[in-house]
Amino acid sequence: MYLSTALWLFAIFAAAALIENFGVRDVWIAIVSLVIGVSCYVGVLLVAGHSSRALQTASAIIGCGALISLAQVADLVLFTPFLGAALTDLVAWLLLFWSVPVKGHIIARAIGSHWYAGIVIAMAIFLLQFTFTSAVTPEP
Secondary structure: OHHHHHHHHHHHHHHHHHHHHHHHHHHHHHHHHHHHHHHEEEEEEHOOOOOHHHHHHHHHHHHHHHHHHHHHHHHHHHHHHHOOOOHHHHHHHHHHHHHHHHHHHHHHHOOOOOOHHHHHHHHHHHHHHHHHHHHHHHOO
16 A cells, blocks of 8 residues: 555656646645545445455555556656647546546456446546546636
8 A cells, every 4th residue: 555655646746746737736636636536435345345455445546546647647748749738638638537447447346346337436436536626626
């Protein structure tokens, strides 16, 4: 869990250092969004009766989120000068959307359910996090 969290923090602080429009406020929004998401996933585990898998599931969710965040940062920093902002932004959004089936697979295995159930859970949590982030992020 510590390693996953450290990797996630590294990804967020790398974004803050390397991406022009990503500031301290965005770091705090990302941290709160992560807490909301992980809390929801742990809540699903508790409701499903698999509370013993909470640490492993949270570690996997945070770790995969960290790797996807690092891929987004690499995309935005390395490829924007060559491909332009529009295309690299699209790739970053596609990576974000790809995290939904990844996290869906993780939660489906954790609760011993079908993959589609995990996708539905992950999509609901993604929408909750997206709504929160959109609500607290000022318009550019």
